[in-house]
Amino acid sequence: MVHRLRPEGLDFAGTAPVRLVFARQIAASPERVFHALAEDVAGWPEWFTAVASARPAGDGAGREIRLKGGTRFTETILAAKPDELYAYRVDTTNAPGMRALVEEWRLAPAGSGGTRVQWTFAADGAAPFRAVLRLARPGLGRSFRGAVTALDRRLAAA
Numbered sequence: 001m002v003h004r005l006r007p008e009g010l011d012f013a014g015t016a017p018v019r020l021v022f023a024r025q026i027a028a029s030p031e032r033v034f035h036a037l038a039e040d041v042a043g044w045p046e047w048f049t050a051v052a053s054a055r056p057a058g059d060g061a062g063r064e065i066r067l068k069g070g071t072r073f074t075e076t077i078l079a080a081k082p083d084e085l086y087a088y089r090v091d092t093t094n095a096p097g098m099r100a101l102v103e104e105w106r107l108a109p110a111g112s113g114g115t116r117v118q119w120t121f122a123a124d125g126a127a128p129f130r131a132v133l134r135l136a137r138p139g140l141g142r143s144f145r146g147a148v149t150a151l152d153r154r155l156a157a158a
Contacts, residue, residue, distance in 0.1 A: 002092050006100040006124070010078045010087055013104040016122035018133050022144040023118040026152035030083035030107040030115045036151055037086040037105050038077075047151040050143055063088065071095050083107060097129030117148050 013019070026033070036043060041063055044054040053066045057074065065073040072094050079087040090101040104120040121140060123133055 002094055003096070003098065004092050005090050005098060007076075007091065008089050008100045008102050008122075010102070010104070012089070012100065012102045013087065013120045013122045016100070016102065016124055018121075018123045018125075018130050020121040020133070020137050020140055021118065022121075022141050023116060024145055024148045025110045025112075025114055025116050026148055027112075027114040028152050028155040029113070030109055032155045033107055033115050033117060033151070034083045034086060036155065038080045038082075043154075047154050048143075048147040049150070050147075062091070073101075078102065079104075097126040097132075098123065099126070099129075100124040119144050119148075 008016075036047070041054050041056045044051045044065075050067050051065060052068045055064050056062070057064045058076075061077055063073075063075045063077070065075060067073075073090045074092045075088040075090050077086075077088050079085050085104070085106055087102065087104040090098070093101075100123065102120075102122045104122070106118040106120070108116045108118075110116045124130070125133070
């Protein structure tokens, strides 16, 4: 069953009832990381192992994402500032209990020439969903670290 979520804006990344924030420094430049996030949507499964498929939708204004395990999302891009910020909200999903979800990827040049990548997972939902999400923090952190490490390797090999 598909659920329509609340259409939150970019500010939700700072005000959501549940905010999970993870950061990691990688060697790739902000320009290359931004390209992988915002412009090579179909390439996400190559570096983010939780993603089974990703494709642009709505002439690039949105995305359709399918995770391993069957969860599906349709998303609207909220911000795409080259080399700095990529953010989107989930409009519909088949995941139960979720009411709103915004994900924000902030990029900043690192002193060593690489990029500091910060991912904010901002969500709201029924009390059981919020509780499970808080318990899932360590797993989401591992998933993020593995994804940006794989992305860095992928960009170095390209």
